[in-house]
Amino acid sequence: MAATQKPILYSSVVSQWANVPHLGLVELGYGKDEVEIREIDLFKAENFDPEYLKINPNGTVPAMIAPSQSTPLADTRPILQYLDQARSSKDVPTLTPSDAQVKALADSLIELVHSGDLNTDLILLQARNKEELENKKKSPFATFLSSRQQALEAYRTAYPDHPFYGPKAEANGSIHHVYATGTNPEQEAFFESTQAAYRRFIAGMETLESSLRLPYAAGDNVTLADLHIVPWLSHAQWGVGTTDTTDLDTLEAHLQKTAPDFRIGPNTREWWRNFGKRDSFKQVFPTVH
Numbered sequence: 307m308a309a310t311q312k313p314i315l316y317s318s319v320v321s322q323w324a325n326v327p328h329l330g331l332v333e334l335g336y337g338k339d340e341v342e343i344r345e346i347d348l349f350k351a352e353n354f355d356p357e358y359l360k361i362n363p364n365g366t367v368p369a370m371i372a373p374s375q376s377t378p379l380a381d382t383r384p385i386l387q388y389l390d391q392a393r394s395s396k397d398v399p400t401l402t403p404s405d406a407q408v409k410a411l412a413d414s415l416i417e418l419v420h421s422g423d424l425n426t427d428l429i430l431l432q433a434r435n436k437e438e439l440e441n442k443k444k445s446p447f448a449t450f451l452s453s454r455q456q457a458l459e460a461y462r463t464a465y466p467d468h469p470f471y472g473p474k475a476e477a478n479g480s481i482h483h484v485y486a487t488g489t490n491p492e493q494e495a496f497f498e499s500t501q502a503a504y505r506r507f508i509a510g511m512e513t514l515e516s517s518l519r520l521p522y523a524a525g526d527n528v529t530l531a532d533l534h535i536v537p538w539l540s541h542a543q544w545g546v547g548t549t550d551t552t553d554l555d556t557l558e559a560h561l562q563k564t565a566p567d568f569r570i571g572p573n574t575r576e577w578w579r580n581f582g583k584r585d586s587f588k589q590v591f592p593t594v595h
Contacts, residue, residue, distance in 0.1 A: 362380040
C-alpha cells in the first residue's frame, strides 16, 4: 500500500455508514484540507472493483488509509475512533466517554444500530406484500440491485478463485431473483421473512428508545454513539420516501403497517431534535439521505 501524507477517506453520498466519519470530521474540527475524500459510486458497483477490495475486503464504504496505520481501516467504527484519537492532542473535546458506565452505554448503542435487526436494507430493498414489491421494482433500488448483480457476475467470471465474488453474488442474487423472476411461493416466503424482520426492527427501535440518556444518546455530551445513530436513522427515513430532516412520522407510519400500535417514542424524538441543532448535522444532513 503506497504511503499517504494525510488520511484518505473512501466514501459515498448514498452510504449511511460513510456519513459517520463525515459527522466526525465536523464535530472534531477537521479542516477541509486535512482529509482527502474519494467518492465510490455504489450504483456503478465501484466498491466491488478488485483494486478497491485490496483496501476494503468487505466491499463496503467507508474505508480509510491513514499515514499512522499499517493497514487500511475497513469499518466505520475504527475509522471514527481513529479520527477521534488523532484529535486527542488538540484542544477539541473527545467523543470517547471517560466514564466507564457512559462508555459502556455508548458502545452498546453503537452495536445496536449496527446489528442485523436494525439493518436499513430491510426498508430499502425488502417487501411485505405484492404492492410493496411492485413499488420496489419501479424504484431506484431495483436498478441498484440489478447493477450490483451484473457487476458481481462479471467479476465472478473474471476472478473465479476470488473469495469475495461468489458468496456476495449469491447473497445479492437471492433478493434480485425475487424482484426479477420470483414465483408466487418464493415471493410469499419473501414477504413472510420481511414481516418477521420488521418485527425485529421495531423491537430494536424500542430498545433504542429505552436506552437513550438525554439530551444526547449517552447523556450530557455528544459521544461516538450519536454519530453512528444519526446516519442510521436518517437512512431509514430516506428509505421510506422523505427528505425532511424533521419528519419522523413517515417512518413511524411505515412501521405501523407491521405493528399498528408502534410509536417512535419521546426520547428518540427529543434526541433527534437535539442533535439536529448541531452544526455537524446541518452540514452533513441538509436533507436526510
